Amino acid sequence: MSSTTESTAVTVDKRPNLISRLIPSVVSGIVLGVIGAAIVGLIVNKITTAYSPDTVPNDNAVAASAFIAWVFFFMIGIGAFNGVFEWGFSRHEPTPAEEMHMAGKGQGLWRYFRYTTDHKVVGVQYLATTLALFFVGSLGAFSIRLEQSRPGALFFNPSTYNTIVSAHGIIMIVATIIMITGPVGNFVVPIMIGARDMAFPRLNALSYWLLFVDVPVILSTFFLGGFQTGWFGYAPIADQQLTPGQTSYDFFIIIFAISTTIAAMNIMTTVLVMRTRGMTWGRLPVTVWGVLFSVALGLMAFPFFLMVQVMVVLDRVYQTSFFLAASGGSNFLYEHLFWFFGHPEVYVIVLPSLAVAAEIAVVFARKPVFGYRLIIASMLGISILSVIVWGHHLYTSGSQDPLNIPFMLDTELISIPTGIFFLALVGTFWRGKIWVTVPTLFVFAVLVNFVIGGITGVYLADLPTDELLHGGMFVTAHFHFTLVGAGVFGFFASFYYWFPKMVGKRLNPMLGQLHFWLFEIGFVGTFLFLFIAGLQGEPRWSANIAAPFVTANTVASLFAILIAVSVFVAIYNVVYTLARGEAAEANEWGGKTLEWTVPTPVPLENFEELPVVTSLPYSYGELVPATEGSGPVTEGGVEGVQPQIES
C-alpha cells in the first residue's frame, strides 16, 4: 500500500490465500484466545472446586486464570511468540524479505489486523483503539449524566450505576494515557527524529496487542457483576468478594501496566539511540520531549500500580490480607501505593498534550517557540515534582498528618513550572501570524481549560480549602478540566493536525469547527456547573442526587448533550473523510518538523536517505540564512525589537 523505491529489495511474491491471511492475525488470535480461556477456566474451576474449602468462592480464581489464558493464547494465535521462538532457535537472522513482511509489506489494509511491526501501522492501530475506548467511555459518561439529571435512581440500580462510573473512569484513564503517546509517539516521533522505525519494532507490536487484548478484560466486568470501587480500585472494598467483576478491573490494570512498560521502554530507547545525525538534544522537537517525559514518568510509576493490583488479586483469590485490618493489613497501604503511581500518572496524561499544543502553536502562529529551553525546563520541572506530591490526595485520609504541610509545599511548587509553560505558549501566539484552523482552536482551548483546571487544583492543594472540597464534585470537575480540557483537547489538536499525514486525507474543516465549538461549550458548561455542585457539597460517585444539587446537575446534563452531539459530528467527519475525503498535501500545514518532509502516504522506510539536521525545526521569521558551519541559525529578536527586514 505504501509507495516505496526499494528496487534493490528482494520481495517474496506470494499470492496471499485466505489461510495465510487469517493465520496469524487478530482472527486466529481471538479464536485461540477464547478457546484457551474457556478450557483453562473450566480446568481451574474443576481443580479449585475439588481442593479449596467450600467457604471460599472460586470465581475469582477462575476469572483470573481465564484472563491469563486469554492473553497467552491470543498472543500465540496472533503470532507474537513466533519472533521469540525464531530469536532463540531459527537457523538464521531474519532476511530483509521476512522483515518487510513483518512490517506489513504487500498486505494492504489487512496489515492493520496482524502483528505488524511498522511503527506507522502500530500508530494507526493505537489511534483506532483510543477512539474506540473514548467512545465506550463516553457512553458511560452520558449514562452518568442521564442518571444524575434528576434525584433518585432513574435508570440504573446502584450496582450498575457504580460499575458504570467505575468503568467510565478507568477506561478513560487508560484511553487518555495512550491517546497521544500511542498514535503520535509511534507514528510521528520516529519520523520526527529521523529514524526508520522504533528501536524494538516487534515489542512495539506487542505493546499494542497487549492493549487490544486488554479491552475485553475490562468489558467483561459488565458480565461478571461489575465492580464498586470507582476508578481507584481502593481496597478493602476491592477485597470484598461480591462479584468477580472486580477481578476484571485488576487484570485490566496488570495487563495494561505490562503493555505500557514495554511501550515506554521502546519509546525511551528510540529517542535515546535512534536520533539521526545532527538531531542533538537541543534540536529535538517539543513533542518528542513531551512524549519522552511522559513515558519516563510512566515507566517509573506503573510498577507500583501493577504490584498493588497483584496484591488485590492475591487477597481475592488466595485470601491474603494486604488490605484487611482484621488480619494486619491496611487500606493505607493501598492508598499510598496507588497514589504514588496515581499522581505521576496524571502528568503522564497531560504532558504530551501540553507538548503537542506547543508544537502546533508554533506552526499556526508561524513563530518559533517562545523559549524552547523554558518549555523543556517546565516539563522537566513538572515531571520531577510530580513524583513527590502524591500525599495531597491523602490530606484527609488520616494517614500522614505530619506530612501534610510538606506535601502542600511541593504541590504548590508545581504551579511554578506550569506558569512557565503558560508564558511560553502565550508568548508563542503573541504577535504571530495566527492561522485559525481546527488544530489552532483546540490548542487555544487547551490553554483556556488548563488555566481553569490548574487554578482549581490550587484549592485542593491548599489544606484549609481541601477540607471543604475533598471527595466532592469539585474534585471531579477539577480533574475533568485538566485531563479532558487540556488532555483530550490536546489529543484532538494532534488528531486534526496529524490526520492528513497519517491517513493522507483532509478532514472537513467546517465539521471540525462544529465539533470543536459543541465540545468546548458543552464541556465548559457541564463542568462549571459540576464545580458549583461540588461547592454545594455534592459527594463524588453519587448515584443519588440530593435536593440541593439537582439544579446544577440538571444544567450540567443539558450541556453534556452538546458534547454528545459533538462526538457524532466528529465520527461523521472521520467516516465521511475516510470514504470520500479529498487528498491532503504532504505538508498540509507548513510545518518544519521532519514528518512534513516525507511524502504522504509515508513510505515503509520513512526516508530515502536519513536526513541530517542542522537546527531546531522552529526557524520561522528567519532573516539571516545560515552560513556554512555556523551551527543553529540565530533566532534573533528581543521583545520590543522588530527584526530588520532584509531584502
Added chain:
Amino acid sequence: MSTSLEQVYELEPRIKVARARAGVLLLIISDALAVIAVIAGSQYLQALNTEGQYRVAGDYAPSFVAGLLVMIGLLLSGVAYYLWGRRASKAGETGQTLFLLLSLLIMLVAAVGETWIGATLRYGVPIQAFESIHLLITWFTAVHLWLAAIIGILLFGRILRGRIAGHEFVAEVSSWWWYYTVVASILLWLFATYLT
C-alpha cells in the same frame, strides 16, 4: 534485531548495541521499582501493625533451608553465567558453552525449587499480613526465576544455531538481566527472612 530495514538500509552496529543496552537497563529499572514496591509495602504493614494483627502465633515463614538452597543455587548460576559471559561478550568468541548450560540448569532447578516452596506453604485462611508478604515474595521470585530460565533457554538455542558470534551485545545484556535476577531474588529473600 532489526525487523524493518531493507538490504540497503542497515542499522549501524553501534546503534544495535546501544539500543540493546538501553532497553535492558530500562526493563531492569522498571522491575527493580516493582521490587521496591514490594519491600516498601511490606515494611509499611509491619510498621503499622494494624490492630496488632501483623503476625500472630502460628504464623510461619517459608522453609529457611529450602530458601537458602535456592539462593546458593542462584549464586552459583550467576557465577557460571559470568564465566560464560566474559568470553562470549568479546568479539569473535563464543565462550565456554558448558558454563551457560550449567548456569541454565541450575536456574531451572532454582525455579522449580522456589515454585515448590510456594506450593507447599499451606497457609491457613485468612492469611495474616506477615504470611501474605511471604507468599507474595515467594511467588514474585518464582516468576522471575522462570523468566530467567526461559531467556537462558532461548540464548542456548542461539548458541546451538551459532548465532551468538557477531551479536556479542546479546551475551552482554542478557548477563545484566541474569545478574539482576540473582541479586534481586537474594535481596528479597534476605529481606523476607530477616526483616519481616
Added chain:
Amino acid sequence: MSDANIEGSTPGASPTPEEPRHLRRAIIAWIVVSVIGIVIWLLVTPYIAPATSSNLGSSQILTFNVLTVLAIPVAMFVFVFLAYSLINFRVKDRPTEDGPPLQPRPSLQIGWLGITGALCLFLFIWGSFFYYQETSAASNNTLAVNVTAQQWQWTFDYPQYGASSQGAQVIELPVNRPVQFYVTSKDVLHGFSILAFGVRVDANPGYVTTTSQFIPTQTGSYAVRCVEMCGLYHSYMWEAVKVVSATEFNAWIASQGGHL
C-alpha cells in the same frame, strides 16, 4: 543551543512603536477585566461558595475567597493575552509570511519566575498558618463524639455521656461548644464529612482518625455525607445533624439513654 539562539538582537534593528502599543493595550485590558472579575466574584460568592456554620468553616471560606481573588488576575492574564492575540494577530487563510522570532528576555523569565514563586510562597504560608491554627486548637470543654462508619450508615456515640445515636437518623450538637469527632469504620473505607462545619476525615477500618476541633456557631440542620466510595449505597449514606441550644442538647442526650 547557545545563548545567542535564545536572545540576541539582529544587528542594526531598531524598536518600532508596534510592540509597546500592543503590550500596553493588553495589560490595560487585563487590569480592567481582572477588576471586573473580582467584583463579580464578590457579588456572586454568597450564592456559590459553600455555606458554613462553624468557626472552622468561616476560616476556610476566608481562604477560599483569598484564593479566588488571587486566581482571577492569573486566569485573566492568560485569557486576555490569548484573546488579544486571536483578535489582533489573526490572518485569513494560510499565512504568506512568518511572525517575528521573539524570544523571552532574561528579565522576563526572572520576573515571571519571581512573581509566580512569590504567589506560591504566599499560598503555602497562608495555608500552613491556617492549617496549623485549626489542628492546634484545644480547649477543656470539647465534646467528643465517636463516629463509626459501616456500609451504609453512620453510628454516633457520646462517650462522655454514655449515649449513642441508636440508629436514629438525626443527631444533635450543642451550639457554641467545641466538638471533635473520632472516626473509624467497621468494614471498608468511608469518608466522614460535614461541609457546613468544614470537617472531613476518612473512616478507616482498624484505625481511629480525628477531625479538627470546631465550634458550631449557628443552630440549624446540616448534613453528614460519605465522601469515599464505599459500595452500593454510598450516595445514600447520609445523616442529619442538628445544632441546638445547650438545654435542648441535654434533653436529647437523656432521651438517647445518656447521663449528664
